[in-house]
Amino acid sequence: MMRRAVVRGRSRPRGGASDVSAPRPFVRDPSFRRSLALFRAFLHEQDDPEACYSLLARDAVDQVEAYDGPVAGRTVLDVGGGGGYFTEEFRRRGANAFLFEPDTAELGARSSDSAVVADGYLLPLRDGVADVTFSSNVLEHVADPETFLSELARVTRPGGLIYVSFTNWLSPWGGHEWAPWHYFGAERARARYLRRTGRPAKHTLGENLFAVHIGSTLRQVRARDDVTVVSARSRYWPFLAEAVVKAPGIREFATWNLLLILRRCPA
Helix, strand or coil, X not given: CCECCCCCCCCCCCHHHHCCCCCCCXXXXXXXXXXXXXXXXXXXXXXCHHHHHHHHHHHHHHHHXXXXXXXXXXXXXXXXXXXXXXXXXXXXXXXXXXXEECCHHHCCHHHXXXXXXXXXXXXXXXXXXXXXXXXXXXXXXXXXXXXXXXXXXXXXXXXXXXEEEECCCCCCCCCHHHCCHHHHCHHHHXXXXXHHHCCCCCCCECCCECCCCHHXXXXXXXXXXXXXXXXXXXXXXXXXXXXXXXXXXXXXHHCCCEXXXXXXXXX
8 A cells, every 4th residue: 555654764875976075977978779779668658658667767777876876775765756667676776765656646556565645845754864866757747846856955865866857848759748749839739639549638738747948947956055966968868968958949959858967965
């Protein structure tokens, strides 16, 4: 059954990998093979979600470990993790991982023993409880991203890692199931989706999907005094993953999905 308890206790920092003063790790750009595998899996998201999200979860935890070392023994919070694929992968690698999800309809069987029904704006946790706070493709679904990011930072211990990725509005996938027709207007894209599939789209702009942009998000994050930006990069792009994010205008289309690796500042 799903739990409504809070996470108690926190794991001990693991040396230099979690030290806020540690040098930034060298992380190579992803390979074409890896990007192609993720893209192929995404094409089957609807008919084979198990394969799609299990692969994405393995890839995401690999990214966390590339920046912060092994997750074994650490407290990890998966905020908005839906069906629990990411939480399950963190736990498989030895982390004390907990899922926080506000929508019970999104929860799957794999999340039943690690899920807390909670809103990402107000997590039922004390300050600094997590070594790693993780949020995959959630930011575009919240009306107030700045408050959401503040809550992620609050529950992360000083020196801890915050992983945030989101699909920006002008990405080819910005309209989600009705992309890329969102470029011609959200309502027109939704109407086309209904005509084509015979069912209403899951997402409605301004209700459960919001037009989040890379430039404004980067400015907000860099202006904060509670986190430092370790990396801002395309999550899936197979080359120049950081360079594309540095190009104003172009980045809104070419990044596809922005990955922010943040470090919680000392208290």
